[in-house]
Amino acid sequence: MYLPLRDGEQRFQNELSCHMGLKHKNIVRLLGYCAETQSEMLEHNGKMVLAKTLERLLCIEYMRGGNLAAYITGTRIV
Numbered sequence: 001m002y003l004p005l006r007d008g009e010q011r012f013q014n015e016l017s018c019h020m021g022l023k024h025k026n027i028v029r030l031l032g033y034c035a036e037t038q039s040e041m042l043e044h045n046g047k048m049v050l051a052k053t054l055e056r057l058l059c060i061e062y063m064r065g066g067n068l069a070a071y072i073t074g075t076r077i078v
Contacts, residue, residue, distance in 0.1 A: 012056040029061040
């Protein structure tokens with residue numbers, strides 16, 4: 001999914017902020033995160049441009065039994 005840079009970065013920051021403060025037995029724990037940006041010079045329309053690649057990852061606890069949506073709809077595989 002493509003999101004404009006500001007929207008994608010804001011969404012990542014929101015998810016990270018929400019997960020950092022949560023502690024409940026029914027909510028997966030945030031174990032860590034990675035936020036990395038790499039720059040590369042590329043040719044675009046005959047000109048050299050600086051392109052940025054952003055990697056944003058959240059590492060959350062594994063939960064057996066599938067996800068909440070599958071549990072609610074009865075489509076989970078046991």
